[in-house]
Amino acid sequence: MASVLNVTKSKASERTIVVGGLPVDLLSARSLVLLVKSYFQDIKNEGGEVEDVIYPTRTKGIAYVIFKEKKVAENVIGQKKHQLAGQVGGAPFQVSRFGVEVFSSVKATLDLSVFRSQVVLESLVMNLKKNIPTLSFSTLKHNGRISVEGSFLDIKKLKESLLLKARCLLDKTRNCTTEERKWNRPSPQRNLQKNPKSLESFRTLVPEAARSREMLVLDTDVFLYLKHKCAFYERTLNKFHIRSQEREEGGITTICLKPVCSQPNETKRVKEFIEKHSCALHLTLRKETFILEGKENREKRTLNQACEQLSWRYPKVLINFYRTHIDIIGSSSDTYLFKKEVMKLIGQKVT
CATH class of the missing domain: 3.30.70 (Alpha-Beta Plaits)
Known part of the structure; x- marks a missing residue:
């Protein structure tokens, strides 16, 4: 099976598409690959012969599909809507041109409980799904939390939408007259005052600057x-x-x-x-990641030292050290060369 790095360095990138928002929690990796391949080989979906499907990848829910012909990739990208049938019941997903941008997919957890006293959360989620159909939402939990996954720009749009809604609800509460409060259900502001934690969450959600x-x-x-x-x-x-x-x-x-x-x-x-x-x-910007999880302490120290040793030679590369991994962020050429030199220092091949 081809790797993303090999695709990047070859002309196959012109025949490759990025598939995002796949229902990874519903199927095994093998089943998902077969389903994706079957979908893109169907002429009804403007598909054609698939050379390879790269999955799983570093980013959850993201796969790379390589076609035999460049024209087929272009036709597929031109389609506005894509839905997987069969075992996942028409689950929608997104297709875009191939690139090595690391920021193509973001996963976030939203706490919608702050809206509970103002709106029905299930209705709020339905509206969000309707307004931004390219995002993938999990099931709403009893505590008001929900996970959402999609492109960074879509996540940004979602957050701005929620901030705007929170602002409108807050303004509506402040402008509510005494007579309206008398006949309407208990004031959201009063409910928030009874629960200092909710009030603090509400203020955090709508900061003064926002x-x-x-x-x-x-x-x-x-x-x-x-x-x-x-x-x-x-x-x-x-x-x-x-x-x-x-x-x-x-x-x-x-x-x-x-x-x-x-x-x-x-x-x-x-x-x-x-x-x-x-x-x-x-x-x-591009990002390369060194996984530390599962490695022995000696291997972790060696990786950390190699990164620190090379940092002065790559002043435009940002190195972020975490407990479970190390992120290398910079231009495409800098991050590739940096990773190559690190692997050389520790005696491994670039993967």
């Missing part, structure tokens, strides 16, 4: 690179006297920009400036 359009939602890897490898980020905040507050959750970082002594329009300009650069980074 109400003033001073909030950014970025992929966490993009944000970390922006913060630690792009000097203009801190320099711009200092220049315009703006303070930033960041919160990371589910692979997404929410940044709230708050003016210290600057005008609101300057804060907005800074937001647009950061968004512009983060979008450029989103398209150019």
Whole structure:
């Protein structure tokens, strides 16, 4: 079976598509490969002969399908909707052109319990599914939590949608007259006051900066690179006297920009400036990962030391050390060469 790296280095990339949002929890990897292959070989789906299906991959729910002909890949990408039949009952999924962008899929856990006193959560989830059909939602749990998976841009759209809804509900509560409260059901604001934890969650969900359009939602890897490898980020905040507050959750970082002594329009300009650069980074950054889980302590130390040893030679590469893995983020060529040299140092082949 071909690897993603081999596809990247060959002309096969022109015949390859990325399949996202696959129902990985419903089928085994083998069954899913057979189902995906069968789907894309069906001429009713504008398919054709499939050379290979690469799955599982590093990203959950993502597979790579290589066709014999470039034209077939283009035809499949041109289709607006894709649904798997059979064992998964018409489960929708997404198709895009092949690329080695690591930020193609994000998984996040949402806590919708903060809305419980204002709306029926099941209805809220149904509306979210309708508005952003490319996202994959898990079953809503009794505690109000739900998992969602999809592209970073779709997750960003979802979070902004929830923030807007929270803002509208809060404004509606504040503008509610005494007469309305008398005849309507108990005030959501009163319910929140009875539960300080819910009130705090509600405030966290709608920070002051978000109400003033001073909030950014970025992929966490993009944000970390922006913060630690792009000097203009801190320099711009200092220049315009703006303070930033960041919160990371589910692979997404929410940044709230708050003016210290600057005008609101300057804060907005800074937001647009950061968004512009983060979008450029989103398209150019790549990530390689060294898995530490399951390795002996000696192997972990060797990998850590190799990465630290090479860091000075690759100043534009961001190295993030975690307990279970090490992430290498940078340009496509830098990350590939960095990983190759690390493997050489520890006496292994690049995979």
